[in-house]
Amino acid sequence: MAGPTLLKESGPREVFCGLTSIVWLHRRMPDAFFLVVGSRTCAHLIQSAAGVMIFAEPRFGTAILSERDLAGLADAHDELDRVCKELLQRRPEIRTLFLVGSCPSEVIKLDLARAAERLNEELSGRVRVVNYSGSGIETTFTQGEDGALAALVPLLPASDERQLLLVGTLADAVEDRQMHLFKRMGIETIHSLPPRQSTDLPGVGAGTTVLLTQPFLTETARLLSNRGATVLTAPFPLGAEGSRRWMEAAADDFHLPNERVAAVLDPLMKRAESALARHRAVLEGKRIFLLPESQLELPLARFLQRECGMELVEVGTPYLNREQMAAELALLPDDVPVMEGQHVEQQLDRVRASQPDLVVCGMGLANPLEAEGIATKWSIELVFSPIHGIDQAGDLAELFSRPLHRRQLIRPGLHPSNPDTPVHA
Amino acid sequence: MQLTLWTYEGPPHVGAMRIAASMHGVHYVLHAPQGDTYADLLFTMIERRGQRPPVTYTTFQARDLGGDTAELVKRHVREAVDRFQPDALLVGESCTAELIQDQPGALAQGMELTMPVVNLELPAYSKKENWGAAETFYQLIRNLLKAQVPTDINHDPKAWQQEGRRPRVNLLGPSLLGFRCRDDVLEVQKLLTLHGIDVGVVAPLGAGVEDLKRIPDADLNVCLYPEVAESTCSWLERNFGIPFSRTVPIGVGATHDFLVEVHSLLGMEAPAPDEGYKRSRLPWYSESVDSTYLTGKRVFIFGDGSHALAAARICSEELGFTVVGLGTYSREMARPVRAAAKALGLEALICDDYLEVEAAMAEAAPELVLGTQMERHSAKRLGIPCSVISTPMHVQDVPARMSPQMGWEGANVIFDDWVHPLMMGLEEHLIGMFRHDFEFVDGHQSHLGHAGGAGAADSSALSDIPVEGDGALHWTADGEAELKKIPFFVRGKVRRNTEAYARDTGCREISSETLYDAKAHFKA
Numbered sequence A: 001m002a003g004p005t006l007l008k009e010s011g012p013r014e015v016f017c018g019l020t021s022i023v024w025l026h027r028r029m030p031d032a033f034f035l036v037v038g039s040r041t042c043a044h045l046i047q048s049a050a051g052v053m054i055f056a057e058p059r060f061g062t063a064i065l066s067e068r069d070l071a072g073l074a075d076a077h078d079e080l081d082r083v084c085k086e087l088l089q090r091r092p093e094i095r096t097l098f099l100v101g102s103c104p105s106e107v108i109k110l111d112l113a114r115a116a117e118r119l120n121e122e123l124s125g126r127v128r129v130v131n132y133s134g135s136g137i138e139t140t141f142t143q144g145e146d147g148a149l150a151a152l153v154p155l156l157p158a159s160d161e162r163q164l165l166l167v168g169t170l171a172d173a174v175e176d177r178q179m180h181l182f183k184r185m186g187i188e189t190i191h192s193l194p195p196r197q198s199t200d201l202p203g204v205g206a207g208t209t210v211l212l213t214q215p216f217l218t219e220t221a222r223l224l225s226n227r228g229a230t231v232l233t234a235p236f237p238l239g240a241e242g243s244r245r246w247m248e249a250a251a252d253d254f255h256l257p258n259e260r261v262a263a264v265l266d267p268l269m270k271r272a273e274s275a276l277a278r279h280r281a282v283l284e285g286k287r288i289f290l291l292p293e294s295q296l297e298l299p300l301a302r303f304l305q306r307e308c309g310m311e312l313v314e315v316g317t318p319y320l321n322r323e324q325m326a327a328e329l330a331l332l333p334d335d336v337p338v339m340e341g342q343h344v345e346q347q348l349d350r351v352r353a354s355q356p357d358l359v360v361c362g363m364g365l366a367n368p369l370e371a372e373g374i375a376t377k378w379s380i381e382l383v384f385s386p387i388h389g390i391d392q393a394g395d396l397a398e399l400f401s402r403p404l405h406r407r408q409l410i411r412p413g414l415h416p417s418n419p420d421t422p423v424h425a
Numbered sequence B: 001m002q003l004t005l006w007t008y009e010g011p012p013h014v015g016a017m018r019i020a021a022s023m024h025g026v027h028y029v030l031h032a033p034q035g036d037t038y039a040d041l042l043f044t045m046i047e048r049r050g051q052r053p054p055v056t057y058t059t060f061q062a063r064d065l066g067g068d069t070a071e072l073v074k075r076h077v078r079e080a081v082d083r084f085q086p087d088a089l090l091v092g093e094s095c096t097a098e099l100i101q102d103q104p105g106a107l108a109q110g111m112e113l114t115m116p117v118v119n120l121e122l123p124a125y126s127k128k129e130n131w132g133a134a135e136t137f138y139q140l141i142r143n144l145l146k147a148q149v150p151t152d153i154n155h156d157p158k159a160w161q162q163e164g165r166r167p168r169v170n171l172l173g174p175s176l177l178g179f180r181c182r183d184d185v186l187e188v189q190k191l192l193t194l195h196g197i198d199v200g201v202v203a204p205l206g207a208g209v210e211d212l213k214r215i216p217d218a219d220l221n222v223c224l225y226p227e228v229a230e231s232t233c234s235w236l237e238r239n240f241g242i243p244f245s246r247t248v249p250i251g252v253g254a255t256h257d258f259l260v261e262v263h264s265l266l267g268m269e270a271p272a273p274d275e276g277y278k279r280s281r282l283p284w285y286s287e288s289v290d291s292t293y294l295t296g297k298r299v300f301i302f303g304d305g306s307h308a309l310a311a312a313r314i315c316s317e318e319l320g321f322t323v324v325g326l327g328t329y330s331r332e333m334a335r336p337v338r339a340a341a342k343a344l345g346l347e348a349l350i351c352d353d354y355l356e357v358e359a360a361m362a363e364a365a366p367e368l369v370l371g372t373q374m375e376r377h378s379a380k381r382l383g384i385p386c387s388v389i390s391t392p393m394h395v396q397d398v399p400a401r402m403s404p405q406m407g408w409e410g411a412n413v414i415f416d417d418w419v420h421p422l423m424m425g426l427e428e429h430l431i432g433m434f435r436h437d438f439e440f441v442d443g444h445q446s447h448l449g450h451a452g453g454a455g456a457a458d459s460s461a462l463s464d465i466p467v468e469g470d471g472a473l474h475w476t477a478d479g480e481a482e483l484k485k486i487p488f489f490v491r492g493k494v495r496r497n498t499e500a501y502a503r504d505t506g507c508r509e510i511s512s513e514t515l516y517d518a519k520a521h522f523k524a
Ligand code: SF4
Pocket: A017, A018, A019, A038, A039, A041, A042, A043, A045, A101, A102, A103, A104, A134, A135, A136, A137, B033, B034, B035, B036, B096
């Protein structure tokens, strides 16, 4: 059968839990607060991820369960109410409070949805309280954003207006740019979810066309279509080609004339091509291995293969939504192994055996692989960087060419006798 | 339930990881949900290690919970043992696993493995990281050494004299994710070598299982980090009769006391009292006239027990600061910290609530904060210069350069790091005299190379004029104008004193005169 080879693997995993999504969501919606209900582990996770930034006013925290809470669940609810009120007193400017479930809160079945309801009644209108789970047992990394957005969907006002809704966190500048381009193509009304202010929620209804900006929004997409929206399937807007097809999917849905769309996009494609050339020179023919992390792996692999000329050794993904990924899968070369799930040790064996030129992996593995002499690109950066859209194709490629370029720069100086044998850390 | 914005310590299993990752040949199977592998980053990113921590996580998911999680544990134990072939195996749970009660340690012990298996019971909902590290270190050593425990204890720390060899000590406590342990070990080793004392085993940092078995060969144990090694040291004392030193050699005075203690325990003659003066630069730097302006600078100190205690002594006895607040999150160290605070006329703050620490800091209105990574947040909010003296820390506190805190060189590092955030003397004078400059504005610290650094006064919550202060008091325009003339770093304190004075004397309006009255009152 043609097409990529879809495989599954299970075993020890080396991925973040969904709580990590708070690290970028709190910046996207500065008027929201993310209160994790969990253990000291959860608190420690978030602060380890975000703690290097110094906050005058933290926008996330953890209600840490104590032994007493574990002993009596009834008390736990009173306790949670008390903690929320304490928090809102200290931070009266908070407009939306996300109660974020964790492994401990899920395992003891603490009903955060009910808690959110109860608090909503009490705080009537002043603050909105919503709930989602970012637990490791249920969610992997970016799936936390899916949970947060899905929790907002029921709050979206009903609207039958004909509109394009961009769903998924985009960098501000990228968002502005995409909207500008869509407007030039002839789409009048465009909104995004999440909005920049948590209270600024877009409407949704039969006139809404949803374009997912991110591949990890399975649940959000499902709920939006339940509310009448049309969710398009398209390649994701990574790289020039993917972004173009992504925009064209919307253009089609809005019946925009082809010439007009081409008039807007053609010059961008030209520019992207020259921006890509420099990085393609570094990346072409290089072999890349992607470990599962964010679900961005498929679109990235497609971009790196088709637009940068890289050879794909293995494409890992923590979770594969075949329906939403259909367009991406179709663009991957035949017989490339696409591995859903992970056995990290066995996967590392495969990495070592295949000696790729570049490995995309999490930070728990990056330095150790570098010390073995294998170049890496740490994947978290991809969710923190403006990488979407035709204009960003060059920047996206640079994220991958940079580690290779850096090696060329510093290896001869640091390993004067033999630049190919690294000295281990 | 406790609202926690920042936590001073991680969960206890992170402490256990610190022990395993600091050593070699020790593997840790941790029953934990998918996602708890984030802890690897502490070692690969903050400690910048080029190896993965020796930890196998079971990474169970929701769908596993319906099935046989105990079988999952066993499978991971088997795989870990086959693949890594460790000399000793630690087995334990993270907070979530603790709730499902698979007893992974007991399961592993039932698997007839050939290496020692240590079952870790670390209650995640009541204990924390340092406790977890101490408990793990203790359990590991107890397990490995229990067969060697003598029936009658006849350890003599002076035996080296008869045996005609140099005295030998172990350095216990240094670990990864400890504060500057890497360089502290080097510095203390150097210090001891200088006095003809050999170092036997350094553990857990860099030790293997065979090394731990050599611990009883030493004359004395040096407990460098009581948070991690005290329970082990006292177990070794009880069971092998090996005494241990209690002084943590951070600061010139403490380093001297440490040397005296070690020498006397080993039956050696104590070193000359002026050694610190000769070997460290802190004493002369602090005595030189350039440091006179440091006198009486108000410092707020918070951190783990050992580092907070050390800082309090250095500040008050070696730098001439006034300690206006002292506290720790290490409950195990509450007693000595309370005693030290009392000696300084203070009440110690023993708590792990970041908000409470921030409130105490604001109340004390210090000119310098010596704290943890967390205090940098509060200090930023309050506009106070800050230096990090203790964990929790972040990547900038695992520097490439040699940066011990202990010993003579440690004191040099401390002098530079703690004085650096303060405004330099000349600038301090000139800002006190001329407040209309367009470049050197109130709160600016030009030596930090940016407009104000951590101490930018524009955002200083402490020094700001109260717009509508406490309801009963009212600042007149002329009172406010006078207050503005006070240099920004003491303004907060002056404001508080003046308001307190006004309240005491039943005066409701604060004018410039009230401010001078208060000043005279408090200085008298
Ligand atoms: S994996 Fe679970 S227990 Fe661990 S930090 Fe994430 S939510 Fe908390």
